[in-house]
Amino acid sequence: MTGSAPEHAPATVIVMGVSGSGKTTIGTLLAQRLGWDFLDADALHPAANVAKMRAGVPLTDADRAPWLAALAAWIDRQRDTGTPSVLACSALRRVYRDALVRGAAEVRVVHLTGPAPLIAARMGGRSGHFMPASLLQDQLDTLQAPSPGERALTVSVEPAPDEIVTDIIRGLGLRERTEMPPGSLA
Template identity: 55%
Template sequence: MRALPATSAPSPAPRAPENARPRILVVMGVSGSGKSTVAACLAARLGWAFVDGDSLHTPDHVAKMRAGHPLDDADRAPWLRAVAAWIGARLAAGEAGVVACSALRRAYRDTLVAGRSEVRLVHLDGSRALIAERIAGRHGHFMPAQLLDSQFAALEPPEPEEDAIVVGIADPPDAIAEAVVARLGLGAAATDGGRGA
């Protein structure tokens, strides 16, 4: 598994055409944008495997965030490798999947996508005001509201060559998932147990 790029990001491999069917969706965005919920809706809608990237954080990193301290790149590197390993395992097994992962910086996304046309980004894009309101209303999550500024400071929206699907977060999660499915041209034929997508 490759490490995070030390300097500039490598040139991306050519992306699949718009109508190509991805086998892995990485649902990205800042904390509170609805990644986990939308990703779970997508996985259920498509019949694909699902993992919440937050579940792959180490206990130490969860404790650090719960205490109000943002993770640095050294903290994130093993986490991103774990998410990338999950993606690689699905592809190696010929399975499809959806992962929720903040993937805020381009270098992080390059680690996850690794030039593979089967992996497609879905960016949940929303205003800071709306996301702050949502975070204030949720309970039991380890990411406190005071880290939202650091999330937006770290966010590097996907570049055009990353070919991300960008969707707003105002609609209900199932409606957002349906919009993503439509944008990707994925339909009932994708619900094949996650194989051959």
């Protein structure tokens, strides 16, 4: 795990990485452990984007522009209502992350990274996802790892999901949701 100590507690955490890195798994588990809202960015892809990817055709920046705008609007709505959130989103290039973060200190990025063979094996083992394993190399070629100026936390996907999420919570200085036992006084 690499990254800097948090300057502000994040209100939105963007879990990024190539397809198959575990964004949805880790993002869902992180949101559950924090008691935050969760969105998988794939849910906001226009149908035309999904069709292209399903056909093995990489998206262009023009394809991504309305999708990134929809994600940025979702982040804004969450922040405006004071709803802490986790967003699972590839965000492979700096320009995409900039379109989502927009300089907000309370929006932090977590980069999931790991060996290509491990990620390829995970992609090959899943079913029902529109992103074919044949696009992994394109994603790896497109990936621009976050720079120090982005204040991103980089986490290996090699450990178990619970361990990865624990590393993220610690690395971002967050606190897990604690539930009061039934009958206790708050």
